Amino acid sequence: MRIFEQLESEVRGYVRAFPAIFDTAKGSLLFDENGNRYIDFFAGAGTLNYGHNHPAISEALIKYLQRDGIVHGLDKATVAKKAFLQKFHGTILAARKLEYKVQFTGPTGTNAVETALKLARMVKRRSNIIAFTNGYHGLTMGSLAITGNNFYRDEFFGMRSNAVSMPFDGYFGPDVDTITYLRRYLQDASSGVDLPAAVVVETVQGEGGVNVASVKWLQDLAQLCREFDILLVIDDIQVGNGRTGSFFSFERAGIVPDMVTLSKSIGGGMPLAMLLMRPELDQWKPGEHTGTFRGNNLAFVAATEALNFWDDEGLTQAVQHKGALIEQSLTALAARYPQLDARVRGLGMIWGLDIPSRGLAREVSREAFERGLVIELAGAEDNVVKFLPALTIEEELLQEGLAIIDAALAAVVERRGERIRGAA
Numbered sequence: 084m085r086i087f088e089q090l091e092s093e094v095r096g097y098v099r100a101f102p103a104i105f106d107t108a109k110g111s112l113l114f115d116e117n118g119n120r121y122i123d124f125f126a127g128a129g130t131l132n133y134g135h136n137h138p139a140i141s142e143a144l145i146k147y148l149q150r151d152g153i154v155h156g157l158d159k160a161t162v163a164k165k166a167f168l169q170k171f172h173g174t175i176l177a178a179r180k181l182e183y184k185v186q187f188t189g190p191t192g193t194n195a196v197e198t199a200l201k202l203a204r205m206v207k208r209r210s211n212i213i214a215f216t217n218g219y220h221g222l223t224m225g226s227l228a229i230t231g232n233n234f235y236r237d238e239f240f241g242m243r244s245n246a247v248s249m250p251f252d253g254y255f256g257p258d259v260d261t262i263t264y265l266r267r268y269l270q271d272a273s274s275g276v277d278l279p280a281a282v283v284v285e286t287v288q289g290e291g292g293v294n295v296a297s298v299k300w301l302q303d304l305a306q307l308c309r310e311f312d313i314l315l316v317i318d319d320i321q322v323g324n325g326r327t328g329s330f331f332s333f334e335r336a337g338i339v340p341d342m343v344t345l346s347k348s349i350g351g352g353m354p355l356a357m358l359l360m361r362p363e364l365d366q367w368k369p370g371e372h373t374g375t376f377r378g379n380n381l382a383f384v385a386a387t388e389a390l391n392f393w394d395d396e397g398l399t400q401a402v403q404h405k406g407a408l409i410e411q412s413l414t415a416l417a418a419r420y421p422q423l424d425a426r427v428r429g430l431g432m433i434w435g436l437d438i439p440s441r442g443l444a445r446e447v448s449r450e451a452f453e454r455g456l457v458i459e460l461a462g463a464e465d466n467v468v469k470f471l472p473a474l475t476i477e478e479e480l481l482q483e484g485l486a487i488i489d490a491a492l493a494a495v496v497e498r499r500g501e502r503i504r505g506a507a
C-alpha cells in the first residue's frame with residue numbers, strides 16, 4: 084500500500100474503506116493480490132449492474148480489439164456506435180414507445196448532468212434549476228451546484244449559483260406533501276424563487292441515502308412541471324439500467340421525462356455517459372457542445388452486448404426476486420436490534436439500512452470487509468449501509484453476503500453493547 088500513500092493524493096476515498104490491492108474480478112467476486120476473495124455488494128457504485136467482466140462483454144471487447152476496431156473516434160460515425168444506437172433504439176426506446184434523441188457526452192455521469200443543465204437553460208432561456216435535498220448529481224461545478232451534501236462543496240470553490248434546493252419526497256416526514264410546498268413557491272411571484280428551466284431529480288436517491296420517491300410524488304412532480312412549463316430531467320445515472328427492476332427507474336410512475344441522464348452501467352463496465360432528450364429540445368448547433376472522449380468505441384461494444392440482457396423479462400424478474408430477498412433479510416435484521424432504531428428503505432436491488440447511531444454504519448461496513456464483503460455507505464452522515472450488488476449476482480452469493488452483514492452487525496453491536504444500550 085506504500086506507493087499509494089506516497090504518491091497518490093490524499094483525496095483517495097474507497098481505498099481507505101477497502102484496504103486491499105485488488106487484482107481480478109468475475110461476476111460478483113473480487114480477488115486481491117494475495118488471492119483473498121470478496122463478495123461485491125458495491126458494484127462500482129452502480130456501474131457493474133451486469134457484474135465484473137461478464138464473459139460475453141469481455142469476449143466482444145477482445146474480438147473488437149483483435150480486429151483493430153476503432154477505439155477513439157470523437158463523435159465520428161463508427162460501426163460500433165451504429166450498432167449501439169440500433170440496439171438501444173430497438174431494445175430500449177422503441178420497446179417502450181419512447182422518442183428521444185441521444186447525445187453522447189464526456190464519459191462520466193457529471194458530464195451528462197452538465198449537458199442537461201446547459202441544454203435546459205439554452206432552450207428555456209432561464210438560468211434557475213430546481214433540485215432536491217439529499218440529491219447527488221456529480222462534482223463538476225454545475226452538477227455540484229445542484230448536489231445537496233455540503234461535504235463536497237465549499238463556498239470558496241464557487242457559489243451554488245442558479246440553483247435552488249427544494250424538499251424531496253418525505254423530507255418533512257410522511258404528513259407533508261412537498262409538491263404542495265414547491266407549488267406554492269412557483270405560484271408566488273414574490274417567493275424569491277425564479278421560475279426554473281428544469282427540475283432535476285433522482286427517483287431513488289442513491290448517494291443521498293436510498294430515499295425512494297413515491298409513484299404519486301413523481302407523477303405530481305411531472306404534472307407540476309407541465310403546468311409551469313419546466314423541463315423535467317430524471318438523473319438515472321445510478322438507478323437506471325435496471326437497478327429498480329425496469330430499465331428506466333421512472334417507468335414505475337408511468338411518466339415521460341423531457342430529458343434523462345444515463346451513465347455508470349450503460350457502458351457495461353466501460354466509461355460511457357449520455358443524455359436523452361425529447362427531439363424538439365435538440366436545439367444544439369453542430370459542435371456547440373463537445374468533448375474529446377464522447378462515446379468511446381470500446382464502451383459502445385460493451386454497452387451493445389450488455390443491452391442483450393434487455394431482450395426479455397428475465398433480468399427484471401431476477402431483480403424483483405433478489406430484491407425481495409434483500410428486503411426480507413434487512414427487515415429481519417432491523418427487527419432483531421430494536422435498540423438501533425434502524426430503518427430499511429429501497430426498491431428493486433438498491434437497499435439501505437439506515438442506522439442513526441453515529442459511526443455505526445461505518446463500523447458495520449469495516450467489519451463486513453474484514454469478513455470478505457465489499458459494501459459502501461450513503462446518506463448525509465454516512466449513516467446508511469447501501470446494498471448495491473450486481474443485478475446478476477448468484478442467489479447463493481447474495482445469501483452469503485447477507486449472512487456476512489448479519490455477522491458484522493452482531494459483532495459491532497456486541498462490541499458497542501453498553502454504549503448502544505445507553506443511547507437507546
Ligand SMILES: Cc1ncc(COP(=O)(O)O)c(C=O)c1O
Pocket residue numbers: 128191192193194196219220221222285289290318319320321322346347
Ligand atoms: C445520480 C447520480 N448522478 C450523477 C453522478 C455522477 O457521476 P460520475 O461520478 O460518473 O460523474 C452520480 C454518481 O454517483 C450519481 O449517482
